[in-house]
Amino acid sequence: MFVKQLYTGCLSEAAYYIESNGEAAIIDPLRDIDDYLGLLHERKAKLKYIFETHFHADFVSGHLDLSQATGAPIVYGPQTEAAFTFHKAKDGEQFKIGDLSIEVLHTPGHTMESSCYLLRDADGKDHCIFTGDTLFVGDVGRPDLAQKGEELTTDDLAGTLYDSLHRKIMPLADNVIVYPAHGPGSSCGKNLGPDTYSTIGDEKQYNYALKAESKEAFIKAITDGIPPPPAYFPVNARINREGYGNLEAILDEALQPLSADEFEARAENGVLILDTRPAAVFTEGFIPGSISIGLEGRFAEWAGSLLPFDQPMIIVTPHGQEKETIIRLARVGLDKVQGYLKGGYEAWKEAGKPLDMIIDIEADELMMDIPFDPNLQVIDVRKPAEYADGHLKNAVNLQLADMKDPGSMANIGEEQNLYVHCAGGYRSVIAASLLKRQGFHNLRNVTGGWSKIREQEKAEIVKETAVLN
Known part of the structure; x- marks a missing residue:
């Protein structure tokens, strides 16, 4: 038995390669399939199945190109409807890969077609479960991604997810390995843990969602404070369902x-x-x-x-x-x-073409400028929760995710001297480039962001306690 996690950091995405006796399966492949084809070639294996846990919203899957390249069928769980040819598995259906077997566990809640794949070894013993976006390390999948045509509320999906977890996953043995589709930083859950795999026993002990005392408590725990999903999620889910x-x-x-x-x-x-x-x-x-x-x-x-x-x-x-x-x-x-x-x-x-630039300043320069410039405006582009946990007095929170809409900048005055920052300096440069496109050129980027600002003795730091509580 050979199981390999193929992790892509910038998407916090995990695909999986499973092999036994020259037969292989791949779970949740990315769109660029060269690594999978290279692994199959290196190990002299034939791809037998492509398993998808659900219609991913945060990336375009490689199921179609991989199937075309290898001839392997695409497998989705129950309640899946798609515009391409695939095998719709039944709940409990089993697939053989060499000496191994994979059982489909339909686990709706994150989405209605969401399914997990339970891998059993050559002796028929449960070895690991590929949980997709149903169960993460320290978290569970967000329940607010109902697809077009589904008359389901976030609470409906959260309740369904509770049933799926308690009926299908939590009864498994504590030593069964949990392989989720995402790791830390993913927007597919509320606050994923730092690791990319776990065990059923550890999740029962440490995962806040699995420790909820009732379905009502579970629904409240996973929906309270959940940020809006990134704007592109519905687009990617549609692409994965319709093809590309x-x-x-x-x-x-x-x-x-x-x-x-x-x-x-x-x-x-x-x-x-x-x-x-x-x-x-x-x-x-x-x-x-x-x-x-x-x-x-x-x-x-x-x-x-x-x-x-x-x-x-x-x-x-x-x-x-x-x-x-x-x-x-x-x-x-x-x-x-x-x-x-x-x-x-x-x-x-x-070629002598027109150029532009953004002025970078250190956090201590910002502190020196604040008392002497009545038109100075700090623009904090971190997420609202980050802002609430500590920000400069009088700073305006304009989170980067909202800046796709130029209307989000409507309240910025042309006379203002803008000092833009995020947590460390990456998001603030994106934000500054978007502000420049809208004609705001009197701006500066605070290098090091909040990590440096909060160290300044003169920084007046405010917390939004009502939000944090």
């Missing part, structure tokens, strides 16, 4: 090198510019109108949350990372890349 274009064809169209003149002409025709260089590099100089989303952070999640799915884009990337950028955009369904700047930002500068 072949990734190789998308790469062929997107990997077009553009000269500075060609790049400028497309930008002038309304094509969006995405700059994926590191945040600290972007602020030193960029093409006017660019949106910064650096590859070094939670790139795919912020791209999906902030970029339009129906608008073509062109990209500026670190040298040699053009293909990686396009693949990572495609993982969240952003398929309309029309080319990249040949030679990168240096080629743009050498």
Whole structure:
């Protein structure tokens, strides 16, 4: 028996490879399938099944391309309806992989088709369970993603999830390994733990949701304080249900090198510019109108949350990372890349094209400026819960997730001197680039963000106790 977790950090996503006697299965594959094909080739195995735990909302799955490449059937659980050919498994149905067996456990609640896969070893003993978004380490799946046409409230789904957990998962032996679809940082739950796998026993002992004393207490625990899902979640769920274009064809169209003149002409025709260089590099100089989303952070999640799915884009990337950028955009369904700047930002500068920049300042400079500038306005782009837990007095909370809508900036005055910060400096540069696009040029980015601001002796820190309680 061979089981391998294939973890992708920027999406906090885990796919799984299972193999026995030359037969393999893959659970919840990403859209870029080369790693899976490489593993199959390396281990001289044949892919027998592609199992999907549900219609993922936070990334585009690789089920279609992987099935086309290998001939393996796609398996979903009960209550699944899709626009492509798949095997709709029955609750309790079993699939053989070499000496192993996998049983389908229908566990609705996160979504109605959500299912877990219980793996038994050659002796028929329960070994591990692939829980998808039903059960995480320290958390459970969010219950507020009812799909179009489903007349279900968040409380309805939360109650259904409670039943699924208590009837199907918690009765398993304590030593059964839990392999979830996501790890820390994922928006598919409220507050996932730091690890990417666990055991049934540990989750019973430490998972706040599983310790709820009643269904009512469970519903309250998992719904209280849950932030809104990222805006792209419904888009990705629809793509996974309806199908998508072949990734190789998308790469062929997107990997077009553009000269500075060609790049400028497309930008002038309304094509969006995405700059994926590191945040600290972007602020030193960029093409006017660019949106910064650096590859070094939670790139795919912020791209999906902030970029339009129906608008073509062109990209500026670190040298040699053009293909990686396009693949990572495609993982969240952003398929309309029309080319990249040949030679990168240096080629743009050498061509004598217009430039822009963002002024970086240290936290101590902000503290020195506050008493002497009546027009100074601190813009805190962290999440509301982060802001409530401590922020500068008089700072305005404009969370980055809301800045996709230019109307979110309507209350910012043109006369204000904006000092933008987040927790560490990544989100604030994205926010500053969006503010620049809306004509707010009198701004500064506070390097190090809140982690540095809170260390300043002169910082007047306020907490929103009503929110925290």
